[in-house]
Amino acid sequence: MRALFIGGVVDNSEMDLDGNQPPVHYPENSGSGRPRYRLHQVGQRDDGSIAYAVYGAPDLADQEVERVADERGYARRFEAIPTIATH
Known part of the structure; x- marks a missing residue:
């Protein structure tokens, strides 16, 4: 599966x-105490x-992550049905 990142230093x-x-956070165990994707x-x-997992930077609102994922066309690109991740 492909991990796709929105926002922060690894945007796009x-x-x-x-x-x-996919893990709920990336990286799973950073140990640094910093917020994770x-x-x-x-x-x-x-x-x-x-097919894919979309990760958002800790400072981004959920709606913004969803908007960018839709704008980038991840579902179309991977021929998959997007669903909101539940934690």
Whole structure:
């Protein structure tokens, strides 16, 4: 699955994530005490697999992350259905 980042120092960056479920925060265990990127949206394919996970910077509002993800067309690009991540 692909991790996509919105806001902060890694805005518009991507990376591959291992596993079947994306972590709620990225990085999972920073140990630095700094706020981490939080999972906002998951794109699921028709077969149930997760195509992508959208992470937002800690200072961004949920609505802004959703707006940018839609503007960047992640769902269309990965041919997946976007859903809001629940924590």
